[in-house]
Amino acid sequence: MTSTIDDLIDAMTLEEQVSLLSGEDFWSLPAVERLGTGKLRVTDGPNGARGGGGLVGGVKATAFPVGISLGATWNVELLHEVGAALAEDTKSKNAHMLLAPTVNIQRSVTNGRNFECYSEDPILTAELAVAYIGGLQENGIAATIKHFAGNESEIERTTMSSQIDERSLREVYLIPFEWAVKKAGTKGVMTAYNKVNGTYASEHNWLLTEVLRGEWGFDGIVMSDWFGSHSTAPTVNAGLDLEMPGPPRDRGEKLVAAVEAGEVSRDTIRGRVRSILSVMEWTGALNDHRPFQERAEDRPEHRRLIRRAGAEGMVLLKNQNILPLAPGQRVAVIGPNAKAAQIMGGGSSQLNPHYRVSPWQGLVEALGEEALSYAPGCGNNRFEPLLQAPLTVEFFDNRTLEGPVVATETIQAAETFWVGAVADGKIPATYFSARLTGQFTPERSGTHRVGIASAGLARVFVNGRLIADAWTNWTKGRTFFEEGCDEVVGEIELEAGKPANITIDFATKDHSVLGLAALRMGIGLPLGADDITHAAAIASEADVALVFIGRNGEWDTEGSDLPEIALPGDQNALVAAIAEANPKTVVVLQSGGPVEMPWIDRVAGLVQAWYPGQEAGNAIADVLTGAAEPGGRLPQTFPVRWSDNPAFSQDPLVYPGQDGRVEYREGLLVGYRHYDNHGIDPLFPFGFGLSYTSFAYDNLTIDRSRIAAAAVNVTLDVRNTGDRAGSTVVQLYITPDNPPLKRPQKELKAFAKVALEPGESRRASFDLDARAFSYFDVDAQLWVAAPGNYTLTVATDAVTPIASERVTLTERVEQRP
Template identity: 80%
Template sequence: MTKSIDEFVDAMTLEEQVSLLSGEDFWSLPTIERLGIGKLRVSDGPNGARGGGGLVGGVKATAFPVGVGLGASWNVALLHEIGAALAEETKSKNAHMLLAPTVNIQRSVTNGRNFECYSEDPVLTAELALGYIQGLQENGVSATIKHFAGNESEIERTTMSSVIDERSLREIYLIPFEWAVKKAGTKGVMTAYNKVNGTYASEHNWLLTDVLRGEWGFDGLVMSDWFGSHSTAPTVNAGLDLEMPGPTRDRGQKLVAAVEAGEVTRETIRTRVRTILSVMEWTGAIDDHRPFEERADDRPENRELIRRAGAEGAVLLKNQNVLPLKPGQRIAVIGPNAKVAQIMGGGSSQLNPHYRVSPWEGLVAAVGVDALTYAPGCGNSRFEPLLQSQLSVQFFDNRDLTGEVVAVETMERAETFWVGSVAGGKIPATRFSARLTGEFVPEQSGIHRVGIASAGLSKVYVDGKLVADAWSNWTKGQTFFEEGCDEVVGEVALEAGRPAKIVIEFATKDHSVLGVAALRMGIGLPLGADDIAHAADTAAKADVALVFIGRNGEWDTEGSDLPAIELPGDQNALVAAVATANPNTIVVLQSGGPVEMPWINSVSGLLQAWYPGQEAGNAIADVLVGKAEPGGRLPQTYPVRWSDNPAYSQDPLVYPGQDGQVHYREGLFIGYRHYDKQGIKPLFPFGFGLSYTTFVYGPLEVDTSRLAAGAVSVGLDVSNSGNRDGATVVQLYVAPHGGAGDRPERELKGFAKVALQPGETRRVSIDLDARAFSYFDVGSQRWVAERGEYSLVLATDAASPIAAERVALPNRIEQRP
């Protein structure tokens, strides 16, 4: 870099300065060629680096485990490894910033984006985020921690106001962001779509200036979520550096005019530009003049890392001597997720993976196909099965499919997002129409269901007959980030083997907030009671039955919350039927969070496998056959029923929200804190997970030599007393005795994951500082650790203490935030 940042800023015109405060396109900022300033590019994350393509298709990318699966690993070092690998992935997409990690807290079990978040607990979330960010940034790629703040639901998220008291904000929801700034030095922060206490996060002066920059000392770049900026002067003055994506809606000439009118000072513009240039300098973007090129790097070391991480996050929840599988067993492989690789959730984190390994494929590789039989049993899709067929797409430069065809392209499946422009850049993606033509060959004769959902208007014709109409009476629903309609379904009789001509007509319509055009069309023959009976019969003929159930990225997705946590479709009936037919039934659950389990006492084994990335089937098979330890512990409490969850309420203001507000009335008492306070026994507690080996925990030793300053060191020996390699997670909770304020019974303040060989013993130490004993006193605006007694509780989960010691703080300690 030939000039300093201040020299660059001084050399710019006001218009050039303003041009850097908004995107040029969906993924990048403009260059200033006159001054030799290059282009800053960003890529979506956090379980991969998708690059500059759309949400479907594009250059292939590596799919890592989703956030909740990494959260279940409780392994900070693993997150560091993944962050480092993602830095190289980001570079392969010619980007400088990764839009990750997601650190919002799992307030409700129904949040559609829980799969992307690490945990219900702020300390676990924060520690894992530190590892991830440091891995990224040590390799020259900026993290962009998100979504700041209060985005714990997807319902009306672009307009909803999260009403959260300051103490709960400080002690729960802001902790991961605070640690990311103070301890990891994150270079990027992304604001949330929602309002916080009545003000949009993107123009929230208290959050962006007072807390983030003033109290925490953040010196990086604050950007909006995509289309999440709603004003000109208020966002700039509040501290939002960058409006994304481009082309700009609220800045550009509007911002120049605001400066000339005195609504924004020139020094504020200079401050925002300096911030962006500093991140560009740090990432190398300021001198990056390379032609844009994206690579699909399928690295062997990433394959190994993903496979290992998938096993490390898998949580063994029940095992009545059925796992690991024994050599020579006849295995029935059953369920909707058996032959479908559920590797990721839905929304902006999805990408085009190099490959997908299904559980069936993983088991074939592990035990051989001759040991396996298969039956699907039932489905679990939210939508009709996606049409996988080559489609010819004709584009029109209008909204009524008339006139000249501007361009013709092909698609490999009937699902797409159009953003920015279409037809090779000839037409804006906000105003066009298209006709898609292909065919579907039924495998069986019968009444098929045809479904269409679209952000825009759409119709589906089968053999010339209008079957599904999402055009004539289009109604906004919960698809495509709440810009699309709910799926419209029709029926048509089809004959096995006879190709049916499919025509989809599409036209854009005015959007609400997000400028996306999208459609998804599916067709299939529903499964029924006979299929469940066949699955039970298949199970009865095997030594052991593996039932692969759960949800998928259609349910666990950005843009909509779950309607409940009951398993979709007939999956509960399927598990019950299989468990009746075979006492050695093992359920493998893939979901982004808890499900209700009415069959839990009828099955012999239960493994929560999440969405573990492109090596999904191999990682799951490794755990099932015992090649790998089930290394995970739950990062979220599993309730018996949805109504046990802290956000469940008869008052819609608490959840899902009403009249534009959602009130966090539970305050501090989310997750295990809620279950402790209410005396509700969960199905599985926070931190729970079984192992294939056993552990012995030595006596607890507490070093109180620095207790006057609030510092304590806790240590103990942990031994593997079994005959297999294994890992345990030692969890340290702090429980105050009395004192001011309504405090949780206990809170996680430290943890350590320990991997041990048979007979090995290792010393574990966990250090606490004064913040571990503190609450936030809103009146004094201080973190306060009160004088008095506290219990230090070591546990293997939130409900299973293994040792406890009392310490007494000799004096009150106050700290500035």
């Protein structure tokens, strides 16, 4: 560490040192004004740099594809590009660190945050994370890899203990973090909310000090997730540098007192401060005295990158000679996601995008509106449709809606998060009340449903009548990061075209863990059986029917796992009806993970489009029309049914958890490993995806010249045998023939994305080192490549081998972790 930083620490009082170990506000650390330091500012990611605004509203930002969409690209070079572009967007928000990437493993198909993660496989996740971090940090923005560790579910995540044996931790869940430190040099690590084997991750000495710093050599900032620190001395002593957000809850004066009482040493404080200052120096924050200003930069090159990345992540799962669409066809555009731009998931990765392109808009641009017809068919909302209308918000400096109005503002929709302070900073966001007023004009007459969900007390009046009451008997539920109630719904008759007056009363209440206030109010007229019948009639008159179904950010969201993986609402019935009306039906699925597909044999085509960012509709239209190739391969196994999933169990201790514990009893058998070892056929296997062209694979060769060190080089010729440009993903799996202890049947150890013009050939090459052959010996605390035979299989997915060769390791090779 430079003498400059040590000199700076020496010049600080204890109070000034301690001030740097917690946030000043929601997004920044305090400056030490006496010594002229700047402020370190962070912003949320990973699919965009949101800036200092809330989860809705605020300065506009660029919405990139979500994690699972990027994971489906299997393209490390593309992830590097995305990281570099996000560095530019982070700078536009006057921030120095991006809270990204998210690299937790997709253990369960129902995890609400799967959309934010790359894959069920640790190697694919690690490779992509390293590239993403490289793109960020080569452009001066510090990455903050998260959530360390064991956050594979959103159920009671702030208190749940993930019970994971050390071997599974080492071989599965820690690998992306290890690679991020050792290969990418990540400057930040964020701890998970949950406990790991009984100890909160934010005060877990083994994770933070022994493994992260001691074994891996991490020298950056370890920060808590927001409100994820639960103690003073234990977190500091365990290795947590930074408590976020501010103002401090567990540090500040409490930490000064702990030092003076001898509970925390001054050397420990110096070490934590040194970590903070080193990253501030690296990012330039230490001497950054620019006035704080956030800019909305909608760059054309970012638009192009998002559109290209979105298409490259789309996975063609079925194609009976129907895609790409032939020119001149009449196309029926059906479904709840057809005119809704589902560009991202829910939770802390949300942002206010520059724009949203729906599939309908993308197809209008590509085909012309005269070629299209439309019907929604059914809905897929988890909540009642959000009220999209201006609302006046009046704030009161109490929880009783009494006294003078201290501030007024206008919001454009009935969804808002309040954090830090409200009313122009006059009132803390944990203690106030507000009245929101506006209007709703129905498009159709009928019985409308009115819903309210809130982190705080809330009630909705329509034309002066109380319709939805989440105030009188408020009960904690699964909204707003488990700080909110489940939606409370009431009904009222409304007349088409006649405005209805809406009033929402809100008051804060004591929170559980996260200091936020929030509400969401929706109103709508439900669709019914007649709407499916009408959609089928529209489809029957078209040459091709495109059905846009799936989920949205209400379902795929931080803070709430999915109740199941069946499609919500009447979407299965809709697909069945459309397929019956028109055999040339293509389903375009948008979701953050697998869904059950009882209709799969009745449709001609299926594209998994994920949540591909603000260019969603254009990227989808590019793939459907053939302007772009569907370049994706599944980063997660799609099971036939939910019960096939590795974490599914009749014992709630395995999932979703019980009495504050969730046991990872499947051990190493996560994802495709589970299906292999239990002989379960998936609906679509890990790594699967079709193309608009074809490929040949030849001449598998293995260089064994370094076999004594348990290292080999594998090469293979790949040739595009079709008449279109396209890409394939060559996957290399290793199977130990007779391992000294139980191992998965096979494990992905390397892959290559190969893009080729028609007739073009290229040689794919894979370097495997000893770690590729190793298991972790917990007793010896060593990585061990055991002597014996190993089968190396090159494949196009987890169940489709191309060629295989056997290699023999004659020596035991050991490595320290």
